[in-house]
Amino acid sequence: MxxxxxxxxxxxxxxxxxxxxxxxxxxxxxxxxxxxxxxxxxxxxxxxxxxxxxxxxxxxxxxxxxxxxxxxxxxxxxxxxxxxxxxxxxxxxxxxxxxxxxxxxxxxxxxxxxxxxxxxxxxxxxxxxxxxxxxHGRNTRSIIIIGDYTATSFIEKLLKYKEWGYKIVSIVGNNDLARIYQNVIPVLPPDTDVAKLLEHKTIDEVVFIKERMHVDEVEQLTHACSEVGVIFRMYSPFFNMLKSKAHIHHYNTMPLLTISNTPTDYLAMKVKAISDFVISLLVIILASPVFVLISILIKFTDGGSVFFKQRRVGLRGRRFDAFKFRTMVANAEELKQELMDENEMEGPVFKIKNDPRITKIGRFLRKTSLDELPQFFNVLMGDMSIVGPRPPVPEEVQKYERWQLRRLSMKPGITCTWQVSGRNDIPFDEWMKMDLEYIDNWSLKLDFVIFLKTIRTMLLADGH
Incomplete structure (x- = not known):
């Protein structure tokens, strides 16, 4: 119905x-x-x-x-x-x-x-x-979530966004989920008979989210749902690769499932490259008065250089010089060693929320992300893209774990998912996973969404 x-x-x-x-x-x-x-x-x-x-x-x-x-x-x-x-x-x-x-x-x-x-x-x-x-409680759908600790992100979103209209009737999960949600949602043990649960409760959907899935368990759940006409949904980290990276390649007459972990849509990537060049050129031309104004303000603040040039790591390890408006005092790099104990980020990244090296005009430029404007020249030169994983410095890359190196498999960008999702509030490993998820799910639509969110971040001045 x-x-x-x-x-x-x-x-x-x-x-x-x-x-x-x-x-x-x-x-x-x-x-x-x-x-x-x-x-x-x-x-x-x-x-x-x-x-x-x-x-x-x-x-x-x-x-x-x-x-x-x-x-x-x-x-x-x-x-x-x-x-x-x-x-x-x-x-x-x-x-x-x-x-x-x-x-x-x-x-x-x-x-x-x-x-x-x-x-x-x-x-x-x-x-x-x-x-x-x-x-207000109308047009809702009742769901059961079957999962492990990897389901917490999905559950948190359903609890946060009431306007989605999903009502979690119960969670079938382990002790990790029970400790977190036992006072909010009924948490049932992993061996719960889901088929009987569907018979005695009004359920519209069953959502299965586990890091490791067993074929027998999934078959039983899909069969139990289909018997009573309930929608079954399933998430697996493996889907990120299969979603757009999998295709059948024939060796003679033998079909093989082939998975590539980087974007392979040649036409879409060409559209992205052309769009990067055209948009960057327009931004530089239209924002030229802003470039001049910011340059004057920086120069009159402490008389130092207007631009800050730093060696960065780009596509598959290529080195290039990234440009930004200078937001710190002239001897910021020397002062960095004295502030290492105050680093607020995990992993190899160094960031302090109230960094004493940042100038007054620099603080404003960072909050509005205007300090990134000179990087449109990097896009014009082909070293960067408008949207993509942020380019790290060589010292950071040397400390990467092996799985984190894959974020270098796509051209770095001025803005990314991390830029519009909280920045310094996000742990380093989560930041790396967000970049890999961007690469796995890349599309022109995703770039468009991130671009719009970046404009919102700039207008709200909530960057740091």
Whole structure:
């Protein structure tokens, strides 16, 4: 019943997206020619049918009509942008192919911007209303979590984000989970009969999260869920590799499962490289007044150099000089040895929250991340990317454990998941795992989401 209900809702939302596209097109025609298309031209039915067909298909393809409980607004915006760009391009080809010369290409930019604004606004309104309903206990889903200590991150997110609408009925886990959640959620022993549990409780989903999974256990759980029509979900660290890094490679007629732990989508990586160059060039040109202003402020603060150059380690161990606006006193490197005992980070990284070496203007630049602006020159030179793991110094890399070296398998970036997730509040090992997770799950969409979150971090000035 739930699937049928969701299907009806999704089809209705897809139809609303088509209506928004029709409305956007007629508004664009009015802005360009002073009249609405459907009132002026008899064959406007053709263009409206094309818009309806294209937007309905693209909406289904990009899954925009599906209401995801935990999807961030940045991901929704990305899908809206891709849909509008693709749809508008196809609409232009249709105008050319059907020889609709009276329309031309002039209304298309207006159509794109209007459609993007209205569609995203509609999505925000829908998602916001559903989130408010879930916070107040409506439209919720009851779940059972079967896991070990690796499930804590997932459980914490469900407890934190009430708007997702997931109610944890019970946890089937070991003593580690019992010690943490026994006063919050009923924790049952690992040998609990889940099949009987599903018979006596109202459960919508079962989520299995364990570092090591046994095939027999998973088979029993999937069978128990399928018997009573309950959704079964499973997470394994192995999925990070399989998600986008696995493919079948044939040696003669023998198929072999091949796993690569770095991004292999050649076209997407090329798009990333071109985007890095274009965006960096635009940022440097548009932000040139900011460069000048910051340079003057640094120079007048203590008269020292404006830029700070430091040797960093890039893609697969390549060395390069990274540039930043100087935020510390001129003799910061010499003072570092005196402050080693005050290091607040675990592992080889040296960071102090209230570092006495930071200047007044430097503190502001760090909080707003403006000190990173000169690194756009590093991106132009090809040593860095806009989004990617932060480039370490050689001394840090020498202290890496073997598994941590894999973060060097992708070009370093100005911003990354760590930059927008708390920075110094995150332990070193967790930071390294976040970088590896970024590499394992890399996509243009992920870069877009991190880029938007970086802008938010800069505007809120909550970096340190």
């Amino acid at each position: 739930l699937k049928e209900k969701e299907k009806v809702v999704n089809n209705f939302l897809a139809f609303v997206e088509v209506v928004i596209a029709w409305l956007s097109f007629n508004m664009a025609m009015f802005f360009c020619f002073g009249h609405f298309s459907f009132l002026k031209y008899k064959d406007s039915i053709i263009i409206h049918l094309i818009i309806g067909l294209v937007w309905f298909i693209l909406g289904k393809y990009f899954r925009l009509a599906q209401l995801h409980r935990s999807r961030p607004y940045s991901a929704i915006l990305f899908n809206c942008v891709v849909l509008v760009l693709t749809g508008t391009s196809l609409l232009g080809l249709a105008i050319l192919g059907f020889e609709l010369d009276y329309i031309g290409f002039n209304p298309l930019p207006y159509f794109g911007f209007i459609n993007l604004f209205l569609m995203f606004a509609f999505k925000i309104a829908i998602y916001s209303s559903f989130k408010r309903a879930r916070v």
